[in-house]
Amino acid sequence: MTTEELEQLLAQQPIALLHRLARGRVQRHFRAGKRRLIEVLLRHSAENRAGFESDLVTLIGERQVRPALPSPQTPAARKPKSPSPARQSMHKSAEPESHELAITLSSWLEGLGVPPPKSFVADAWQEEAIAKLKEGDVVVSVPTGSGKTYVAVEAARRAIAENRTVIYTSPLKALSNTKYTEFSKIFGADQVGILTGDRRDNGQAPLLIMTTEILRNLLYDAGGGEIDVRLDTLGLVILDESQYIADPERGVVWEETIIFCPSQARMLLLSASIGNPHDIAEWITSIRPTPCHLVRHSVRTVPLRAGYLHPNGKLAPLFRTVGIPHGHPSHLHPEAKRLFAQYEDETLPSGRRR
Amino acid sequence: MPPSIHPVDLIIALRDKHLTPAIVFLTSRRACDEAMQAFDHSRILLPPPRQEAIAAVLEKVIAQYPSIAEHPLIPTVQRIGVAAHHAGHLPSWKIAVEELMRHGCLDAVFATTTLAAGVDFPARTVIITQSSIRKSRDFMDLTIGEVQQIAGRAGRRGKDLVGFAIVTPSPYIDLNVLTKGFTGHPEAINSQFLISYPMVLNLLKAHPLDQIQPILAKSFAQFQLNQRAETLERKLDELGDRMEPFGPRVCTDWITEWHTFDQVRRQKSHRTPVRRHEPPEVAARFHFLTPGRVVGFGRNRGIVLRQYRSKGQKSPMITALRVGGGITESPASTVTEVSDRVLDCVDAPVYPWCTPESVEELLRHLEELPGRLPELPILVPKDDEPIPDAIVQTLGDFACPTCPSRSACQRDYPLAAKLRQEQHRHVKSIQALRTSLWHRFQEKIDVLQQFGYLTATAHLTDNGEWARLIRIDHSLLITELLRADAFNGADPAMLAAVMSSIAHDDDRPGAFPRVSSGLASLLGQVRKLATSLSPHEDPPLLRADIAAVTERWIGDPGLTWIGLCKSTTMAEGDIYRLLARTLEFLSQLHTLKATHPGLADTASRAIALLRRGVLEELP
Numbered sequence: 020m021t022t023e024e025l026e027q028l029l030a031q032q033p034i035a036l037l038h039r040l041a042r043g044r045v046q047r048h049f050r051a052g053k054r055r056l057i058e059v060l061l062r063h064s065a066e067n068r069a070g071f072e073s074d075l076v077t078l079i080g081e082r083q084v085r086p087a088l089p090s091p092q093t094p095a096a097r098k099p100k101s102p103s104p105a106r107q108s109m110h111k112s113a114e115p116e117s118h119e120l121a122i123t124l125s126s127w128l129e130g131l132g133v134p135p136p137k138s139f140v141a142d143a144w145q146e147e148a149i150a151k152l153k154e155g156d157v158v159v160s161v162p163t164g165s166g167k168t169y170v171a172v173e174a175a176r177r178a179i180a181e182n183r184t185v186i187y188t189s190p191l192k193a194l195s196n197t198k199y200t201e202f203s204k205i206f207g208a209d210q211v212g213i214l215t216g217d218r219r220d221n222g223q224a225p226l227l228i229m230t231t232e233i234l235r236n237l238l239y240d241a242g243g244g245e246i247d248v249r250l251d252t253l254g255l256v257i258l259d260e261s262q263y264i265a266d267p268e269r270g271v272v273w274e275e276t277i278i279f280c281p282s283q284a285r286m287l288l289l290s291a292s293i294g295n296p297h298d299i300a301e302w303i304t305s306i307r308p309t310p311c312h313l314v315r316h317s318v319r320t321v322p323l324r325a326g327y328l329h330p331n332g333k334l335a336p337l338f339r340t341v342g343i344p345h346g347h348p349s350h351l352h353p354e355a356k357r358l359f360a361q362y363e364d365e366t367l368p369s370g371r372r373r
Numbered sequence: 374m375p376p377s378i379h380p381v382d383l384i385i386a387l388r389d390k391h392l393t394p395a396i397v398f399l400t401s402r403r404a405c406d407e408a409m410q411a412f413d414h415s416r417i418l419l420p421p422p423r424q425e426a427i428a429a430v431l432e433k434v435i436a437q438y439p440s441i442a443e444h445p446l447i448p449t450v451q452r453i454g455v456a457a458h459h460a461g462h463l464p465s466w467k468i469a470v471e472e473l474m475r476h477g478c479l480d481a482v483f484a485t486t487t488l489a490a491g492v493d494f495p496a497r498t499v500i501i502t503q504s505s506i507r508k509s510r511d512f513m514d515l516t517i518g519e520v521q522q523i524a525g526r527a528g529r530r531g532k533d534l535v536g537f538a539i540v541t542p543s544p545y546i547d548l549n550v551l552t553k554g555f556t557g558h559p560e561a562i563n564s565q566f567l568i569s570y571p572m573v574l575n576l577l578k579a580h581p582l583d584q585i586q587p588i589l590a591k592s593f594a595q596f597q598l599n600q601r602a603e604t605l606e607r608k609l610d611e612l613g614d615r616m617e618p619f620g621p622r623v624c625t626d627w628i629t630e631w632h633t634f635d636q637v638r639r640q641k642s643h644r645t646p647v648r649r650h651e652p653p654e655v656a657a658r659f660h661f662l663t664p665g666r667v668v669g670f671g672r673n674r675g676i677v678l679r680q681y682r683s684k685g686q687k688s689p690m691i692t693a694l695r696v697g698g699g700i701t702e703s704p705a706s707t708v709t710e711v712s713d714r715v716l717d718c719v720d721a722p723v724y725p726w727c728t729p730e731s732v733e734e735l736l737r738h739l740e741e742l743p744g745r746l747p748e749l750p751i752l753v754p755k756d757d758e759p760i761p762d763a764i765v766q767t768l769g770d771f772a773c774p775t776c777p778s779r780s781a782c783q784r785d786y787p788l789a790a791k792l793r794q795e796q797h798r799h800v801k802s803i804q805a806l807r808t809s810l811w812h813r814f815q816e817k818i819d820v821l822q823q824f825g826y827l828t829a830t831a832h833l834t835d836n837g838e839w840a841r842l843i844r845i846d847h848s849l850l851i852t853e854l855l856r857a858d859a860f861n862g863a864d865p866a867m868l869a870a871v872m873s874s875i876a877h878d879d880d881r882p883g884a885f886p887r888v889s890s891g892l893a894s895l896l897g898q899v900r901k902l903a904t905s906l907s908p909h910e911d912p913p914l915l916r917a918d919i920a921a922v923t924e925r926w927i928g929d930p931g932l933t934w935i936g937l938c939k940s941t942t943m944a945e946g947d948i949y950r951l952l953a954r955t956l957e958f959l960s961q962l963h964t965l966k967a968t969h970p971g972l973a974d975t976a977s978r979a980i981a982l983l984r985r986g987v988l989e990e991l992p
């Protein structure tokens with residue numbers, strides 16, 4: 020086989036076969052896309068061409084015995100595809116091929132729309148988080164978009180009503196600014212202040228917004244004997260986006276803040292879904308005077324569906340099911356699978372050259 | 374087929390299926406900008422009422438943030454209802470886009486994933502075009518948590534019944550990463566506890582040294598280390614159970630005894646020299662040079678703290694505590710005498726390989742030892758002549774050949790030795806897990822003592838008292854610069870310029886203004902100091918061209934924001950961030966008014982000059 024032929028042969032193989040071929044040869048091969056994988060395999064084959072080719076041939080042989088998945092295309096069929104149809108017609112013909120198990124595009128798109136207006140009723144987990152703050156610290160770990168801000172606002176409202184100071188921190192100045200505007204609308208401009216390194220807007224307000232670094236510095240100053248902000252009246256510290264504790268450079272700031280947070284203040288940690296929120300809660304319980312309660316759930320309030328959009332404008336569901344098949348990454352929709360295989364084939368270097 | 378979908382086609386497809394508004398996450402700022410350009414001549418215009426709605430929202434935002442009044446993207450945003458939102462933009466522009474999204478005015482926003490958490494607005498649909506992101510100069514696959522954070526922007530509560538996360542391929546995308554991300558559980562997160570100089574100074578300001586270890590023990594880092602230690606302890610318990618049958622026999626430590634005996638026997642029978650090229654007596658002795666062993670070096674004496682093999686030659690080496698308190702590294706061959714005395718020592722994973730208390734204790738014992746000590750008889754195998762078992766016996770070292778449990782020992786040795794080795798490894802690991810934070814803290818203490826910020830008893834010196842207020846990256850460089858009086862006579866522009874070159878950590882190339890000669894020589898001085906500190910703190914990039922941007926902004930109060938942007942190829946969002954970080958650094962210098970009034974004053978004048986125009990718009 021010439022290198023060219025080998026490359027072509029590799030290009031015709033499904034990615035699964037390439038992964039099997041790469042096993043033991045290429046490190047982290049499962050991370051590479053098809054194009055990259057072929058490049059690396061070719062480079063590797065230089066070292067032991069004969070062994071490599073015979074493995075490839077064996078694997079191809081094995082595949083042909085088994086019932087074929089979308090059949091590997093012949094080189095002739097892989098010529099640049101027929102001129103793409105006009106845009107308009109493409110959208111009409113977007114229905115996937117029927118498949119007994121897989122859903123259709125129209126059922127995937129079904130239910131799309133705006134819900135009827137509803138009066139606000141807090142979720143049970145929101146109520147739970149707010150209620151548990153009476154007894155101790157609270158860690159909330161729920162999916163993005165669930166409504167953590169509501170918990171922060173209500174908790175702050177209660178603390179302010181008891182004449183306590185509330186500090187709300189976010190990891191980014193931009194987020195702080197957004198919350199400053201948002202909270203000013205909710206509580207009134209005189210009730211909300213913002214602190215940055217060189218500026219203090221309304222620093223005497225009961226609800227103070229700052230980045231976590233600024234709070235950490237305040238706590239250090241308090242530890243060194245120089246009280247800066249009224250930490251003695253501090254009743255609640257809210258750390259938003261607290262999954263940042265795992266940030267390689269800045270994560271330590273969240274730890275310092277939690278370790279040095281005055282014991283009379285309650286802590287409310289708001290985090291996106293993480294794998295081990297109970298560790299965080301258990302840790303906080305172990306170092307703080309009150310037990311830390313964990314509120315978590317992983318069900319999205321607005322259900323999510325995943326789709327695949329081909330560069331030619333064709334849309335398909337990504338999975339066989341309408342919703343996300345949790346725990347089953349391989350339950351791909353046959354149409355999405357076919358389109359993606361086609362994409363990989365057509366964007367290969369050899370496919371382009373011709 | 375194009376390698377990825379054309380932005381215009383994308384918007385058409387999304388509108389057609391009622392999947393707008395959408396956030397389109399792209400790999401780079403450039404991709405976002407190019408996507409916007411793709412609409413320049415497009416005729417997929419919004420109906421006039423929607424265009425007017427956009428204009429109305431923009432007008433309100435502009436009233437608050439005049440800096441974006443002339444933003445070049447405004448016409449496209451208004452005509453087509455699409456916008457770009459990335460780190461190259463001013464914060465005020467990003468606020469405008471977020472505001473438009475909140476009002477439901479836009480069909481799509483092109484954004485980068487670099488700060489998935491920074492995009493705090495939802496949409497009906499999220500378009501994902503990549504499976505990896507750039508993290509500190511390297512492309513890394515998205516984690517499950519990150520995929521869900523990105524996909525999680527899809528589906529607005531109260532505005533959508535369902536949300537859609539749609540993958541559209543681009544070259545080098547790995548679909549597996551994304552499907553796993555959609556369907557998997559987010560990863561557990563791990564502590565990233567870094568011990569910095571300011572942390573050490575601030576902790577020691579508030580607490581005496583002997584209270585530090587309990588404070589470090591409160592960290593999430595230690596919590597997780599303990600979890601790992603507990604797992605190992607459970608394994609250790611299991612190992613203990615499995616070691617049960619291998620308890621004391623005729624001799625208490627039969628495993629070591631058999632090991633030595635067996636080695637000697639093998640060496641004899643094979644008549645091969647020791648694996649390494651060292652004299653047989655050294656090799657034989659090396660087994661006994663274990664921590665706590667009292668040894669003689671000619672007329673001197675010492676206690677072994679650790680044995681190891683040198684990196685290159687793999688020759689046997691020991692670390693020893695000498696009379697007088699010195700700790701030396703010497704080849705095992707320099708040991709002339711191996712006494713039969715082994716003193717207790719609690720070993721540690723890092724230099725000096727046992728705990729400080731232990732070192733003190735050992736030193737006391739060493740000084741009190743009698744003049745002569747019984748020597749350990751060490752059997753040196755001879756290469757040429759095998760030593761008959763009988764001789765081994767008469768030497769009195771090995772009872773094995775005639776021992777009643779000889780066959781049991783022989784049989785059990787391989788397994789018992791393996792288990793014991795594992796035990797030792799676990800014990801070492803557990804110790805390291807329990808003490809590593811404290812050791813890292815002590816390393817920092819050492820450096821701060823060396824530079825005179827801490828006294829020998831780990832109290833803050835006068836310098837330490839003010840240095841602890843500098844709580845930013847490169848704090849050691851900054852405090853050392855202050856001690857060297859490097860900013861004496863520097864004007865606000867120069868001070869701010871140096872601070873920004875310390876703060877800036879992006880090595881993206883570009884064309885920038887030149888620095889003044891005064892600043893150039895000051896930067897040279899800073900660079901020299903930073904290099905000399907590099908064993909203790911990573912030096913910053915110290916880019917002169919970056920310093921020049923700040924110098925111009927402060928040095929020329931008449932310079933407009935547009936003028937500044939025109940003088941460099943940096944994106945305005947980057948310039949803004951550079952100056953904002955410089956502000957942060959300057960405000961830390963400003964806190965030193967008590968000890969460095971001149972500098973604090975220069976810093977506050979620099980802050981006042983810096984905060985103008987765009988930089989005044991936001992807190």
Ligand SMILES: Nc1ncnc2c1ncn2[C@@H]1O[C@H](COP(=O)(O)OP(=O)(O)O)[C@@H](O)[C@H]1O
Pocket residue numbers: 139140141142145162163164165166167168169529530531
């Ligand atoms: N109980 C609820 N019922 C209806 N909508 C809610 C409820 N709680 C929050 N929301 C809405 O959900 C959206 C997302 O909330 P947000 O706090 O930003 O999410 P998170 O911070 O968890 O990502 C907001 O528009 C909010 O008004």
Ligand SMILES: [Mg+2]
Pocket residue numbers: 167168259
């Ligand atoms: Mg939030």
